[in-house]
Structures are given as structure tokens and as C-alpha cells.
Amino acid sequence: MMTEVETRTASEQTRARLLDAAREVFSQHNFQGATVREICRRAEANVAAVNYHFGSKEGLLAEALNFSQLAALLTANVKADACPKIRLRLFLRDFMLMLLDEKNASSQCRIMARELADPTPALDKIVLEAIAPLHEFLGKLVREIVGDQIGETELRRCVYSIFGQCQFYRHSHPVLQRLHPKLRYDRKEIEAIAEHIAEFSLAGIEHLDKTQ
Amino acid sequence: MMTEVETRTASEQTRARLLDAAREVFSQHNFQGATVREICRRAEANVAAVNYHFGSKEGLLAEALNFSQLAALLTANVKADACPKIRLRLFLRDFMLMLLDEKNASSQCRIMARELADPTPALDKIVLEAIAPLHEFLGKLVREIVGDQIGETELRRCVYSIFGQCQFYRHSHPVLQRLHPKLRYDRKEIEAIAEHIAEFSLAGIEHLDKTQ
DNA sequence: TTTACTTTCAAACAGCCGTTTGATACGCTC
DNA sequence: GAGCGTATCAAACGGCTGTTTGAAAGTAAA
Numbered sequence: 077m078m079t080e081v082e083t084r085t086a087s088e089q090t091r092a093r094l095l096d097a098a099r100e101v102f103s104q105h106n107f108q109g110a111t112v113r114e115i116c117r118r119a120e121a122n123v124a125a126v127n128y129h130f131g132s133k134e135g136l137l138a139e140a141l142n143f144s145q146l147a148a149l150l151t152a153n154v155k156a157d158a159c160p161k162i163r164l165r166l167f168l169r170d171f172m173l174m175l176l177d178e179k180n181a182s183s184q185c186r187i188m189a190r191e192l193a194d195p196t197p198a199l200d201k202i203v204l205e206a207i208a209p210l211h212e213f214l215g216k217l218v219r220e221i222v223g224d225q226i227g228e229t230e231l232r233r234c235v236y237s238i239f240g241q242c243q244f245y246r247h248s249h250p251v252l253q254r255l256h257p258k259l260r261y262d263r264k265e266i267e268a269i270a271e272h273i274a275e276f277s278l279a280g281i282e283h284l285d286k287t288q
Numbered sequence: 289m290m291t292e293v294e295t296r297t298a299s300e301q302t303r304a305r306l307l308d309a310a311r312e313v314f315s316q317h318n319f320q321g322a323t324v325r326e327i328c329r330r331a332e333a334n335v336a337a338v339n340y341h342f343g344s345k346e347g348l349l350a351e352a353l354n355f356s357q358l359a360a361l362l363t364a365n366v367k368a369d370a371c372p373k374i375r376l377r378l379f380l381r382d383f384m385l386m387l388l389d390e391k392n393a394s395s396q397c398r399i400m401a402r403e404l405a406d407p408t409p410a411l412d413k414i415v416l417e418a419i420a421p422l423h424e425f426l427g428k429l430v431r432e433i434v435g436d437q438i439g440e441t442e443l444r445r446c447v448y449s450i451f452g453q454c455q456f457y458r459h460s461h462p463v464l465q466r467l468h469p470k471l472r473y474d475r476k477e478i479e480a481i482a483e484h485i486a487e488f489s490l491a492g493i494e495h496l497d498k499t500q
Numbered sequence: 501t502t503t504a505c506t507t508t509c510a511a512a513c514a515g516c517c518g519t520t521t522g523a524t525a526c527g528c529t530c
Numbered sequence: 531g532a533g534c535g536t537a538t539c540a541a542a543c544g545g546c547t548g549t550t551t552g553a554a555a556g557t558a559a560a
Binding site for chain 4: 336337
């Protein structure tokens, strides 16, 4: 019925507002630092709303995590009709935009990056749904570039080298701003960073390919 | 006098125990997660001891930070009589051992790595005394390798690429243990990681040197 | 209108936090 | 031993946390 739909959407509207506010706050503070009261304040909801709708603060974080945009990025890249090296460049560009662009609606990756250093019970879900697919994707891509000459261990370390470079710019943002106050992560800067990481990493990958 | 020395050392013994416990706890939890009560429990001191000796929890963290080992590493490397490439390998080996080896007494770098992602008022001191010298050191080292062909911006990004790889193994430790449970940071593994980062990075550096 | 159910709300709860307090014990000078 | 700073201690303080409660409001079916 009309009324039934209305009440359901009314309830789901506050649910959605809570999820939006949660993503915002969880991406700016770590799990301990993000308070239920601030999330509810931003969502214009009562403090009890979180526990009513999601059971707990942890439950809210778990439901706030949504990696559909990341998954879409990966599948689109796999389907792209381009050579592995160009696909690596494309991936790095899209991934860094997702990681660094403040304008980007996807705060998921920022929450993810934060969870890496400071595990919460939600980390298991993050590893399973986001990080493991990411590593698998990048592992296959690097394998396409280097062929079968290098071992699994060395391949994995190449993947780590790439992700390490990517995450550095997010993790160390507060430090970099102190060292170079004029630094801004606008679109042009992000694309330049992604280009650097691609050049740097392709050279590293192909070098290891030669020596082994 | 004898007695004067004894009382001073008695007081400084609890100071030292507090500092040791603080380094331990601050390297395992972030600033919010590390509690004064646990630090005092490990130091076998009263909860009031922190505020009595250091004024506040923040003051304790500030005094607990001591980068002499890191500074020694840098100066020793600068004085080493070796070509820049080998000095880079040496630095990476020593730095990764400092970062990853649980046996290593220096928890400073682990606190530092933690602070990167989660700034506290102590970050200013960390940047000034540890990170800025580190970046400056590595910048000069990379400059020695590439010559004057590449610009300051690109040079800085090479430094970021190297530090990013290093910090990845510390930041993502919880994740890597979930992805590969058999991973252990023993001395052999750490040295292999450092060797990989050196190979990977030298190729990246020299490639950028050629293309620019 | 009555009934039943879902959602919101102010208020309170229990627990931890960093910090302060005032008393107590200690070490040393005189 | 008296006097005096210093260091330690149990206890409490004020504040913030996530969560719970019970009443009130809102909605839809009878």
C-alpha cells in the first residue's frame, strides 16, 4: 500500500542518513575517535537511532562499508580492451582518484586505508570484500606484464610495492602537508602522482623480470 | 652527595620505567587507545605518576619519542665509504630492520609509523626531528644516483615511492597476516623485503632518470 | 475510535578516560 | 630527632563514551 511504502521509506531515510553520516565521520576519524553522537548529530537523528537500526556502532560501520564502486572499477578494468601496461596505468589513475580526491563521494577507500593501520572487527569484512580482490586483481595484472619468469613471492612483493606507493599519499597526508604546505590533492596533482607511480612501478617490475 | 644521587636516581628510575612502558604501549595502540592506566600498570607505578613526572599524557608521549637511533643510522650511512646505490641498499636494510623487527628495542619507528595516519599534537615534533631529516637524507641520496636530470617534484615523488613501500609492510601488517597467515617478520624475511624494495626502487629511479 | 506495531526521543546508565587531590611515606639537611 | 622538600599512593572528580530504557509520537489495520 501507499502508506506502507511511505513508512518504510521514512525509516529507511533515517537509515540512509545515518549511513551517509557514518561514512563521513569514519573516514575522518578512526573507529575510537568517531563518536556515535557526532554521527547522529550530522544525520539529524537521535543517539538511540544507531543502536535501533544497526544494533551497535560496529554494526553501523559494517553496513556503512560498501565496495561496489571499487568492484566496478576492477571489472571495468578487466574488461577493458588494452594491453596490461596501459591497464595498469588506467587502474592507478582511477584508484588514486578514488583514494585521494576529496570531491569523490567514495569515502570507502579512505575508511579502508584508515582501517589498515588500526584494525577493528570490521577489518575482516574489508579484507574479504575489498583488499583480497584488489590484491588478486593487481597480482594477475602484474603477472600478465612479467610473464612466468618470476616466483609468486616476488610477484606478491611487486603488488605490495605498488599498493605501498598508493597508500603512502593517503596515510602520510598530514605529514606531507607539514613538509610542503602548498600541496593540494586536486585532480591534476592526483593524475600526476598516478602517472609517477605507474612509471616507477613498471620500471621496477620489468627490471625484476629481467634479473630473474 | 651520595644520598642526593640515590634519590634522584630513584625518581628517575620510575621516570625511565614510565618511558619504557609508554614506548611499548604507544607502539601497540594509537594515542587514544593507549591508556595512562595501562602504561602505569606495566611500569608498576601509580596512575598519578604520569601527570606528576610529565604533566600529561601528551607530555609523556613527547618525552618518550627519541630518535637518536634513527639519527645514528643516517649519519653512519652518510659517512659510509660506498657508492650511492650501495648506500641506498644499506639504508633500506637498516631502516626495515628498525621498522619491522619486533626484537628491535626501537619502538620509535613503529610509533612514528602509527602517528603518520593518526596525527596527535606530538606529530609536529616527529616531523621536525625524524621525518624531515629522513626525507632530506633520502632526497640527497636519490639525487646522488640520478644526477641533476630530474626536477625537484619528481625527485620528491621518488622518495615518496621508497618510503611508501617501506611503510606498507608496517601499516598493512594486520592485513597481510590475514591474507598470508604464515608470514613472519624474522630477520631473513625483513632482509629479503629490503632487498626487493632496493631492486624495485633503483630500477624506478634510473628509469625516470633516462626518460627525463 | 480502538488496537497493534514501528519509530523517535529525552533521559539515564554503567564504564572508562585523563587528571586532581590530600594524605602518607621517604630521603636528606640541619 | 625535627624539619622540609620530594615522591608515591588510594581515592575521587568531571567528562565523555556506547548503550539501554520507557514513554511519547506516528502509522496502519480492525
